[in-house]
Amino acid sequence: MRDEDFGTIRIKLEEVIQQSDLSKNKVAQLSQTQRGQLNHYCKGDIQRIDLAILSRLCYALDCRVEDVLEYIPPQTKNSI
Helix, strand or coil: CCHHHHCEEEECHHHHHHHCCCCHHHHHHHCCCCHHHHHHHHHCCCCCCCHHHHHHHHHHHCCCHHHHEEEECCCCCCCC
C-alpha cells in the first residue's frame, strides 16, 4: 500500500498565522525558527514534522497542535 492510501496530514499553519495578530517574521522570532523553514511549514512543503519546531510554533501562536494539523482520511478505505 502507498502512504496516500492511509490519508494525509494537512498543515494549516498559514491560516493560523493569518488569524493571529502576528506577522510571519514575529512568529519566526518567537518560535526561534528560520523564516525559510517557517515558509516551508506554511506551504506544507515538508516531509517530516519536527516536533520541537511544532511545539515552538504552538507556543508562539498560543494554539494547540490540532489547530495546526488536520488528518484527512482517504477517499476509500482499503483492507489491510
